[in-house]
Amino acid sequence: MLKVKDLVIEPRGVKKAVVSNASFEVREKEIHVILGPNGSGKSTLAYSVMGLGGYKPISGSITFMEKDITNLSVTERAKLGITLAWQEPVRFEGITVSDYIKAGMSNRDESAVDHALSLVELDSKKFKKRFVDNSLSGGERKRVELAAVVAMEPKLMILDEPDSGLDVIVYDELYQLLDNIRNEVNSSVLLITHREESGEVADSATLIWEGKTILSGRFPIVMHKYCTMARREDKCRKKPCLMKY
Amino acid sequence: MQEKTLPHEILESAEKVGFDIDPMVAPDAPKLLLNFNKVVAVKDAPGLILKSKEIDDGIVADIIVTKGVKIKYPLHLCFGMVAQTGIQEIVARFIIEDGAEVLMLAHCSFPNACDLVHKMEAKIAVGKGAKFLYEERHYHGENSGASVYPTFEADIGEGSYFKTVFSLVQGTVGKVNINANIYAQKDAKIEMITKAYGKSDKDKVMIRDAVFLEGNNSRGTIRMRAAARGGGEVFMEGITEGNAPGATGHVDCKEIIQGFGSTARATPLVRVTDEMARITHEAAVGRVNQKELDTLMARGLTEEEAVDMIVKGML
Ligand SMILES: Nc1ncnc2c1ncn2[C@@H]1O[C@H](COP(=O)(O)OP(=O)(O)OP(=O)(O)O)[C@@H](O)[C@H]1O
Numbered sequence A: 001m002l003k004v005k006d007l008v009i010e011p012r013g014v015k016k017a018v019v020s021n022a023s024f025e026v027r028e029k030e031i032h033v034i035l036g037p038n039g040s041g042k043s044t045l046a047y048s049v050m051g052l053g054g055y056k057p058i059s060g061s062i063t064f065m066e067k068d069i070t071n072l073s074v075t076e077r078a079k080l081g082i083t084l085a086w087q088e089p090v091r092f093e094g095i096t097v098s099d100y101i102k103a104g105m106s107n108r109d110e111s112a113v114d115h116a117l118s119l120v121e122l123d124s125k126k127f128k129k130r131f132v133d134n135s136l137s138g139g140e141r142k143r144v145e146l147a148a149v150v151a152m153e154p155k156l157m158i159l160d161e162p163d164s165g166l167d168v169i170v171y172d173e174l175y176q177l178l179d180n181i182r183n184e185v186n187s188s189v190l191l192i193t194h195r196e197e198s199g200e201v202a203d204s205a206t207l208i209w210e211g212k213t214i215l216s217g218r219f220p221i222v223m224h225k226y227c228t229m230a231r232r233e234d235k236c237r238k239k240p241c242l243m244k245y
Numbered sequence B: 001m002q003e004k005t006l007p008h009e010i011l012e013s014a015e016k017v018g019f020d021i022d023p024m025v026a027p028d029a030p031k032l033l034l035n036f037n038k039v040v041a042v043k044d045a046p047g048l049i050l051k052s053k054e055i056d057d058g059i060v061a062d063i064i065v066t067k068g069v070k071i072k073y074p075l076h077l078c079f080g081m082v083a084q085t086g087i088q089e090i091v092a093r094f095i096i097e098d099g100a101e102v103l104m105l106a107h108c109s110f111p112n113a114c115d116l117v118h119k120m121e122a123k124i125a126v127g128k129g130a131k132f133l134y135e136e137r138h139y140h141g142e143n144s145g146a147s148v149y150p151t152f153e154a155d156i157g158e159g160s161y162f163k164t165v166f167s168l169v170q171g172t173v174g175k176v177n178i179n180a181n182i183y184a185q186k187d188a189k190i191e192m193i194t195k196a197y198g199k200s201d202k203d204k205v206m207i208r209d210a211v212f213l214e215g216n217n218s219r220g221t222i223r224m225r226a227a228a229r230g231g232g233e234v235f236m237e238g239i240t241e242g243n244a245p246g247a248t249g250h251v252d253c254k255e256i257i258q259g260f261g262s263t264a265r266a267t268p269l270v271r272v273t274d275e276m277a278r279i280t281h282e283a284a285v286g287r288v289n290q291k292e293l294d295t296l297m298a299r300g301l302t303e304e305e306a307v308d309m310i311v312k313g314m315l
């Protein structure tokens, strides 16, 4: 459903390509994980797929549901059903959680807001009237972001490290939740993460390294490649991720 | 006491700026409502004294909350004028005695203004251990035809809390020039919030909010928020002086420019004369934050809708 081909991205104000050669594919209703070390270009890739102004590719193409979207604006892509949850979501002044979630919904129905909040385990009575500003904790803000994305019922959710900044106990639950969500709203997920536990729900994965996609395929194989390149094989042997997932 | 009715246009504009009018017109609700130089409704309450005198082009009023009295319901004030042209002048004294508490909701409405001038001179005296919340919302119609010049002088006594919210975000502005000086005594706490939205090249806003922290451990925050579009001009100056040990203050100005030709200027000005005082400030002027825009557009809003939502939130 999403095909990224030979993408080269020089973010606005940067002289060199941060992503120099990226190709991968996300199939319908699958969870596709993007793995790669800090600074390898994962977020940049996510912004470019979303169509953010500062991240127009200088070459390559992005196809979504058989349609070339390389030159579409953010709004146009969002209307086609693509959305993004930021790694560090921005804070707004004077916008309530409820209004924020409703902004992306077509029917703006109150009970759908409650439902989205309950999916991310936020008490809607407590949070609906709060502002999406600095008063939310880091983890709360990320949950609100996830709720807003889910409420849109998108066809493709790009989630940039939704697991960072959440308390440890909820990792597993989060992946389970993503699994439930994709089944409930029938959406595909492009999941950027560092955590091997995501393998529990991942259908496939791509490894990105210094701006280049190295390998796409089944999650354990890609994870193994990541560990090899990161020279973490010793660690990996102790935790046999190849066998695990 | 003369009971005339408030022109419906004034009630409509009260609703426009988001005030609930039912409690305002309720017969028992404390109120002082004017149209030009006529008092159209007045209702006091135990411990709340409302005295007014009609003069040629306005009124002179004393609003007093007596010692230790806590006024349970908000006092509604309306300084309005339905005429298209003319000059209205209000001289008002607000006296909040020791230990008194009151919330005032003021509504300044000039719905038909074409060439209209409103001047207001307010003197505010708050005693010790009192609490005074004052919210003033303006509506100047759709013709940019009002010129509004209020001045406020306030002295806030020991351990008292004073909060003011001024907003002019619905309809047009015309010309607005506000000048406020607030003096905080020992342990007093001041909070000033000012919001304005200039929408065309006929809209010019100039607001100067100043807090003088004169007493030990007095505290003050000034928050100014503005947006300008279509050639509008918004200038805001937030001043805080720390002149006593332990005085702490913060000035925070944020202005958003939409489109071409508009001007916004935010000047936080801090002055400290006591080495044990501390004042901080921040200011941001310019276009809407890109990440905020991107985030809302990724939910399917157009750029215009996103800017609108961000500006509305801020104001
Ligand atoms: N606007 C920019 N200006 C300068 N450098 C940039 C810009 N955007 C990205 N970069 C650089 O490009 C590289 C890739 O950044 P990106 O945020 O995509 O990495 P990432 O894989 O998401 O890393 P992390 O795991 O830490 O989130 C980094 O070295 C980063 O510093």
Ligand SMILES: [Mg+2]
Pocket: A042, A043, A044, A087, A160
């Ligand atoms: Mg990143």
